[in-house]
Amino acid sequence: MGKAEYKVAGGKLIRIQLVKKEGRIEKLKITGDFFLHPEELIDDLEKALVDQTLSMPDLDEFIGAFIERRGGTLLGASSEDFAKCITMAAENE
């Protein structure tokens, strides 16, 4: 399992635990002190990220579009910060 922590400048902390397979996400858990509204969206986001390619720009776009489509709001972190932390965790596996 790969783990990473990323402190957003002037913002919050994101922690990722991830298992990868052939350049894609097999399993991941996102924790931290950020705000995501509605909160329950986090479970759906984690599920939606399974099988996504571990590329930072693709993940950034995917997460941003997912949250927007579901009418969600992130506060204290951005989709780019999430993407960055996910790729960091993948490198640490």
Add this chain to the structure above:
Amino acid sequence: MTEKWRLLDTGLNDAFSNMALDEAIVMARSRNLVPNTLRFFRWNPSAVSIGYFQGMEEEVDIKACDERGIDYVRRRTGGGAVYHDRDGELTYSLIVNKDHRLISDDFQKTYETLCSGLVLGLRRMEIPAEFKAINDIIVDGKKISGNAQTRGMDVVHQHGTILREVNPALMFTLLKVPNEKIRDKMIKAVGERVTSINGYLKRNTTFEELKDAFLRGFEEAFKIELVPGETIESEQQSSVRLQTEKYATKEWNFKR
């Protein structure tokens, strides 16, 4: 005529019933059974709460809490882990209808508006406080209050801390630190980053004095009148159910 809100002072309760009652009030507000509400409360025993997205075992030293009889609970709001000292903290909750004039679609703006009651409360106590985005209130650059907000059931729920006293050494005994070598450094850093009402005023304030200042701060900032009230039966029933079925369960507290 001045708009009237309910003022609740629920005193000392354990972490699970404290968090359950907050959600029970949200449910009652959503069904229009109760007015917009400001609640003051405290924690007995002292407790650690973690944000909705945090991992309990990542943030909290469970063994250290168990040894000291300190509760740990997951909040329904995001944000960070907080140590709620029985004698060091006054906690508040605001439960407000989403259509209210104080509520904006912009979360950041709503934080600032709802926190303005705390800022005025602190200023009434001669503490020159200011709001600091995202969700803090600071004085002389040091944090004195942290706040967290969520929305659901057409209701905005914000709760937060008002630090009367602060004990960074105890806080870092209960919260996990990345490694033991930096524990002392972190304690020192918190001492430099966080302040309290007693610390700033260099005197021992009472909880009654704090509640009085803050309720007046909220009245002035929100242009409302706070009317002391009680919880209704439906809130009490939902609170007991939420405590048993949610906030006191391992499933909820260790879900992340």
